[in-house]
Amino acid sequence: MANPFEEIPELAEAQKKMAQKVARTAYSPQKGDLIFSLDIQYVEEDAFVAIDVLRWQEGAEKVYLSLQKAGMEYRPRYFSFREGPPLLAAILALEEKLGEKASCLLVDGHGIAHPRRLGVASWLGVQLDRPSIGMAKRPLLAVDDPAGMERGSVSPIMQNEELLGYALRTQAGVKPIYISIGHKIDLETAREMVLQLADQGYRIPEPIRRADHAARAFAKGQSHLGQVF
């Protein structure tokens, strides 16, 4: 690739169109709601997907593993077209197996805190028409660090006059993570849920950590941290 930062007009257009479907409606998690937290490790084009399943305010249930294919090569700003399809396929297969659908998705990547407001969390939320939250370890849009060093401190991710997300300090004195709505949720609820899920002293929310660890082991040929389906 001569220039990996080059825009892809057809996909940029698809992003704008899908971004118009993002709903900022409220979602209030209820005790017992099924939450899927997702991560992928890649070995070339093989996508080793891990889905952490938990019930809100009840606790972790299990991690599931599924081998899928990457949607395309990685390109900056087009991450959703690489990681979205394998996540979507794995989610649908798992919901079929469980006979139950997730109430909300927690995704390792951005939601609307994206140049065209279509990060992978929004892509997935719109595809499934389900509440989703984006949670990234690095910013895509410019943002300051939260002024406060205490757990829960935030600073706004702004684009023009619009609030698109927060840099959120999940633990005192650690680097923030970057959260935004994916679909069918409001930013304050997303912030509260992520903070509540990052309750074990780590910067990254527990269910995403579990998915990351399980996907890592799975990609290395081990599946002892989850159930393959």
Place this chain on the structure above:
DNA sequence: GCGACAG
């Protein structure tokens, strides 16, 4: 003109 951008 050059550099840089989730995972």
Place this chain on the structure above:
DNA sequence: ATCTTGTCGC
């Protein structure tokens, strides 16, 4: 994301 050793710290 992945490629990769040792090293520091809880």
